[in-house]
Amino acid sequence: MRLPLFNSTSLIRLAFPKQCLQYGKPRLWFSTSTQLRQHAEGTDETSITDIEPQQTEQRNLPLVTSRKLQFPSKVAPKQAWLETLEQTEDDIIGIVDLHPEIFGLFPRKCVAYFRIDVLWWNVFWQREYRRVDYRQVKTRAEMPGGGRKPWQQKRTGRARHGSIRSPLWVKGGKSFGPRGPKSHFFMLPDNLRVLGLRTGLTVKYAQNNLHIVENLHLPSDDPTYLMNLVESKDWGLSVLFVDDTDYIDKNMAIATNEVKQYNVMPVYVWKPMKLFRIDESFLRLSSAAGLNVYSMLKHETLVLTLDALEKIEERLLQHVCNVDYRDKHFSLKAVGPRV
Amino acid sequence: MASVEKALSLLKNLPRVNLGNLKPLPGRRGKKPDRRGQHGGKNRGFGDGANNLPRMGFEGGNVPFYRRMPVEPYYKDHAFRKQYPPLSLLQLQRLVDLGRIDTTEPIDLTTLCNTKVITVNPHLKHYGINLTDEGADIFEAKVNIEIQWTNEIAIAAIEKSGGTITTKFYDLQCIDAMVNPLLFFNRGIPIPRCKLPSMDVIEYYSDAKNRGYLADPELIRQARIELAQKMGYNLADPSQDPLYEMLTKRKDPRQIWFGLSPGWVVNLKHKTVLKPNDPELIEYYQS
Amino acid sequence: MSLIKGVQRFLPTLRLGCCLYHNAIVRERQPSRIHHNIFEGERVIPEPPQTLTDVEESKEEFKYVEKLLASNVVPEPPKHDHYPTPSGWIPQTVEQSFRMRFSGSRWRKRALIGKSDNDEEDFHGFTVEELKKAKLGDLPYFIKRTRFHNLPVYVEIHNGGNRKMTLIKYVEGDIWALEGELSHFITEKTGKRTYTQVDEVCRKVRVRGDFIAEVTDFCLSKGL
Numbered sequence: 001m002r003l004p005l006f007n008s009t010s011l012i013r014l015a016f017p018k019q020c021l022q023y024g025k026p027r028l029w030f031s032t033s034t035q036l037r038q039h040a041e042g043t044d045e046t047s048i049t050d051i052e053p054q055q056t057e058q059r060n061l062p063l064v065t066s067r068k069l070q071f072p073s074k075v076a077p078k079q080a081w082l083e084t085l086e087q088t089e090d091d092i093i094g095i096v097d098l099h100p101e102i103f104g105l106f107p108r109k110c111v112a113y114f115r116i117d118v119l120w121w122n123v124f125w126q127r128e129y130r131r132v133d134y135r136q137v138k139t140r141a142e143m144p145g146g147g148r149k150p151w152q153q154k155r156t157g158r159a160r161h162g163s164i165r166s167p168l169w170v171k172g173g174k175s176f177g178p179r180g181p182k183s184h185f186f187m188l189p190d191n192l193r194v195l196g197l198r199t200g201l202t203v204k205y206a207q208n209n210l211h212i213v214e215n216l217h218l219p220s221d222d223p224t225y226l227m228n229l230v231e232s233k234d235w236g237l238s239v240l241f242v243d244d245t246d247y248i249d250k251n252m253a254i255a256t257n258e259v260k261q262y263n264v265m266p267v268y269v270w271k272p273m274k275l276f277r278i279d280e281s282f283l284r285l286s287s288a289a290g291l292n293v294y295s296m297l298k299h300e301t302l303v304l305t306l307d308a309l310e311k312i313e314e315r316l317l318q319h320v321c322n323v324d325y326r327d328k329h330f331s332l333k334a335v336g337p338r339v
Numbered sequence: 340m341a342s343v344e345k346a347l348s349l350l351k352n353l354p355r356v357n358l359g360n361l362k363p364l365p366g367r368r369g370k371k372p373d374r375r376g377q378h379g380g381k382n383r384g385f386g387d388g389a390n391n392l393p394r395m396g397f398e399g400g401n402v403p404f405y406r407r408m409p410v411e412p413y414y415k416d417h418a419f420r421k422q423y424p425p426l427s428l429l430q431l432q433r434l435v436d437l438g439r440i441d442t443t444e445p446i447d448l449t450t451l452c453n454t455k456v457i458t459v460n461p462h463l464k465h466y467g468i469n470l471t472d473e474g475a476d477i478f479e480a481k482v483n484i485e486i487q488w489t490n491e492i493a494i495a496a497i498e499k500s501g502g503t504i505t506t507k508f509y510d511l512q513c514i515d516a517m518v519n520p521l522l523f524f525n526r527g528i529p530i531p532r533c534k535l536p537s538m539d540v541i542e543y544y545s546d547a548k549n550r551g552y553l554a555d556p557e558l559i560r561q562a563r564i565e566l567a568q569k570m571g572y573n574l575a576d577p578s579q580d581p582l583y584e585m586l587t588k589r590k591d592p593r594q595i596w597f598g599l600s601p602g603w604v605v606n607l608k609h610k611t612v613l614k615p616n617d618p619e620l621i622e623y624y625q626s
Numbered sequence: 627m628s629l630i631k632g633v634q635r636f637l638p639t640l641r642l643g644c645c646l647y648h649n650a651i652v653r654e655r656q657p658s659r660i661h662h663n664i665f666e667g668e669r670v671i672p673e674p675p676q677t678l679t680d681v682e683e684s685k686e687e688f689k690y691v692e693k694l695l696a697s698n699v700v701p702e703p704p705k706h707d708h709y710p711t712p713s714g715w716i717p718q719t720v721e722q723s724f725r726m727r728f729s730g731s732r733w734r735k736r737a738l739i740g741k742s743d744n745d746e747e748d749f750h751g752f753t754v755e756e757l758k759k760a761k762l763g764d765l766p767y768f769i770k771r772t773r774f775h776n777l778p779v780y781v782e783i784h785n786g787g788n789r790k791m792t793l794i795k796y797v798e799g800d801i802w803a804l805e806g807e808l809s810h811f812i813t814e815k816t817g818k819r820t821y822t823q824v825d826e827v828c829r830k831v832r833v834r835g836d837f838i839a840e841v842t843d844f845c846l847s848k849g850l
Contacts, residue, residue: 071699075770075798076722106343106829107350120361203356206347297357321700321773323439324455342798342829433713437703437775444693453696479712520694598690604681605691612687617679 067097071317075100078205080212082306085252086219088232096212096306098205099313101320105195105202116203122196122293125188133182140165140173194319200296201312211235211303216243216264218251223258230262236300237261242291244307263299267291267311421466421540423488426457428496429474435482445483445588445597448509448517461514470504472496483586488543491566494550498563499572503586507552508536508544513595520596524605529615532593532601532624552592593625600624700773717775720849722768722798767799769850777850779841782832791823792833792841805831811844812837 069077080103082094098104107116140146146165153160161168167175188196204210211233218226230239238261241252246266256262268290289295291312296302304312354360396403434440439454448467452459459465467487475496482502489506497504509517512531516523536544536553544551547558548566567574577583593601602624604613615621662668709716772778778795797804805824812820812833821834833841 071702073770074718074721075768100343104343104347107346116356116361117364119356120363123358123361124363202347203350206350207353207355208351209355294358297361300355300357318699322698323453323700324698325773326455342801342826344798429713432711433715436706436711436713436715438701449694450696453694474713477712477714520691524691596690596694598687598693603687605688606683607691610688611683611685612691614682614684615679616682620679 069097069099070314071099071101071321073100075104078104080205080210082212082214083233084214085226085229086217088229091233093214096309098212098309099317102198102313102316103201103205103210105198107199107202116199118192118195118199119203119293119297121188121192122200123297125186125193126292126294128184129186129188131184133178133184135178135182136180137174137177139175139177140167143171143173146173190319191325194316196293197291197312198316198320200293201302204296204302209236209301211301212309213241213303213305215249215305215307216241216252217249218255221251221254223255226252226255226262227259230301235303238299239263239301239303240265240295240299241303241305242267242308242312243305244311261299263295265289265291265295267308268315418464420464422464423467423469424457424459424465425469425471426451426486427471427473428478428493430456431470431482431484432474432478432480435480440482442480442482443582443585445485445585447485447596448487448514449520449596452518459514459518461511461518464511466511466514467509481582481586483588485590489549491548492570495566495570495572498566498574499570501575501580503577504550505552505589506544506549507590508533508540509595510534517595521607524607527604529604529624530595530599530601533595535592552589700775703775715775716846718771718850720765720768765799765848765850767797767801767804769794769804769845770796770798772796777842777845779838779845781836781838790834790836792835792837794831794841794845795829797829797831801826801829801831808833808841808844812840815840815843 077097077100079095080098081092082096083091084093085091140163143165146163148163150161150164151158163169163172165172167173201210230236241256241262241264243264243266246269248264252264256264291308350356396405398404431440434454434456435442439456440446440450444450448459451457451468457468459468469488470484470486470490470493472490472492475492478496479500480502481500482497484497484502485505485507487506487508489504494504510533513533516531535541541553543549545553547554547562550559550562563574577586580586588597590597595601599605599612600614602615602620606613615624662670664670703715703717769778780793780795782791782793783789784791794804794808801824805822808831809820809822816837820837823832823834824830825832
């Protein structure tokens with residue numbers, strides 16, 4: 001079903017019927033990824049016997065979910081459809097509010113409207129900070145041989161030379177060539193990186209490439225189901241699904257594993273995952289990356305879950321509403337211990 | 340026309356922003372100088388022309404400028420002078436109005452530095468905060484404030500509103516800890532004990548007129564009454580105040596933070612505080 | 627036959643078995659190189675004497691530490707009984723108006739033509755009831771406050787202090803309407819002509835001269 005374009009200037013506030021049903025929660029295995037994680041870590045209170053097998057109820061009426069924004073602004077919030085991946089038809093289940101400081105940002109750092117400079121800086125930084133240039137070329141001192149004067153200084157009629165490996169000579173050493181491993185590490189200031197994420201999200205929203213989804217549950221692990229779903233929604237060639245944690249629905253994991261263009265990612269990764277554990281109904285991602293500008297722009301569509309949306313807003317608003325607004329030089333010590 | 344909305348609606352009609360569409364602003368990178376032969380580059384000589392010039396300031400042999408001029412005592416001992424970056428009563432009142440400072444707790448150097456309104460840098464010989472009297476006429480907040488330097492009018496303004504003020508001295512190591520407690524705790528060293536003031540300021544902190552922490556409390560009480568009479572306001576009876584306990588909270592002369600003794604080590608990761616058991620250490624830190 | 631390592635001086639030894647050692651003066655054999663098995667933890671320099679003492683761990687005092695590590699987020703200002711507050715701060719009372727969400731110039735045109743809100747017309751999908759809710763008193767522009775809840779009004783000083791301009795940032799909506807009203811307001815107050823500059827791209831309005839008091843008064847009078 002092709003959704004009406006969600007545009008900030010031509011907003012359509014649907015008047016949902018006031019007799020909107022109380023959303024009776026279907027008894028799914030886990031309705032949020034945090035519950036998944038808790039179950040995996042054994043910290044949740046319900047036991048397996050309490051949870052019934054998956055039953056999807058018929059959800060005929062749309063649901064208006066009201067979302068409370070942290071640090072609400074006087075500027076009106078942006079809005080997006082809340083969709084579900086479990087059905088191809090009747091997949092809209094509500095509207096969510098999006099914080100204007102993150103999804104309705106004025107695309108700054110540009111002279112004209114169209115050059116969104118800060119996105120370039122983020123992509124450049126992501127490419128460069130981990131680049132190590134291992135090239136090293138020998139100088140005349142390091143080249144083999146070249147210690148002896150090839151011929152006497154005078155009276156040979158030839159040019160005077162001191163070594164066969166001088167840079168003038170063929171097969172000679174290079175004077176100012178690349179010297180040894182060179183790191184291109186640098187840290188883009190915190191505020192520019194945060195601005196990059198906010199601009200990326202704004203750009204995705206403005207160009208109708210951002211979709212909010214209840215969760216990443218799929219009814220089957222067949223990749224063709226997902227491909228058909230994406231096709232029917234007209235989401236484009238490549239889709240980036242972003243969830244709250246690195247525990248995702250097994251069906252989603254298997255489907256996205258098959259299709260290279262569809263990728264799943266958590267919002268934030270503390271430590272790069274080296275394990276790929278399959279445990280009952282969920283899988284743990286072995287991704288080393290969280291949501292970043294490069295991935296956002298590389299994939300045509302960005303799909304966020306509600307949990308992911310909450311987390312993104314929470315983390316980015318910490319910077320936006322920060323007391324310390326000065327550009328800080330990156331320092332590991334200032335971040336504090338990871339508790 | 341809605342500016343943000345206009346920009347985003349323009350963006351909507353343009354091709355999708357992707358990795359192939361991005362560009363930096365023009366003039367981002369300066370061109371590298373062409374260093375070829377005699378026509379290129381800015382500096383002459385091998386490398387960048389180093390090691391072929393005389394020392395900086397050399398004037399060819401005559402007595403150079405920096406040796407001609409006689410030394411004047413304008414900046415003599417400047418490194419030993421103590422500096423106190425200012426914070427006005429107006430700023431303090433604004434912080435209280437916007438809820439950025441909690442008036443139910445005593446206000447400290449750490450509290451004020453955490454608001455990021457003022458920067459105290461021990462490396463620049465900043466020995467604390469100087470509370471100026473700008474905004475004394477509008478000041479209304481009832482606070483228990485502890486600063487390092489102030490004047491009579493500021494003291495009067497605070498006491499008129501029903502608050503209390505103390506001037507306390509901290510040595511540079513303590514200032515370093517107080518200005519950024521997170522960085523300090525990450526170092527894993529014990530909380531330092533505060534040194535006594537140096538000779539140039541000990542008189543200031545022993546004077547009741549400045550509400551010094553080393554002054555006699557009885558003299559301070561008298562000074563409060565005198566100042567109220569001088570400035571012409573009524574002093575409320577502090578013991579009747581419901582916030583009496585908070586307003587009379589004072590630190591030990593060696594203590595830098597409330598509730599934390601010198602000698603303790605803070606473990607942020609496990610959220611515990613490590614206290615020494617050795618009697619020698621305890622005696623040292625409490626002396 | 628075992629070899630002797632180390633020193634044996636002036637000691638007549640008789641061992642059982644095949645070994646017979648003469649009581650000869652054996653020169654003290656110094657090992658030519660002392661081997662330290664550093665890979666197995668043997669130290670080259672002797673370890674300093676341990677001076678670590680006992681420590682008591684406590685979780686109760688950590689609450690004082692938490693007070694020191696303040697949150698970095700700007701808090702929501704508390705509600706006061708009357709404004710302005712003692713320091714002269716007034717909060718923003720106006721929200722981004724509904725009317726402002728689309729072209730402000732269309733509203734001005736409608737007002738010029740003489741149409742009122744009662745005339746039914748479809749405006750970009752807004753329902754008529756919603757349009758009726760948008761009062762004519764709603765502002766066509768909006769000025770977003772800074773993160774510290776202050777007005778984004780500044781004085782720009784250039785040319786060594788010779789050139790001063792008052793700047794308003796973060797303007798949304800009909801920026802030309804703001805410029806017109808502001809200019810009118812300042813002209814009335816000062817009696818002099820105002821020179822203004824509108825930067826639509828960067829959402830700024832500049833007024834020539836140091837009129838920060840007048841501009842602030844204007845913004846506060848509109849509830850911004």
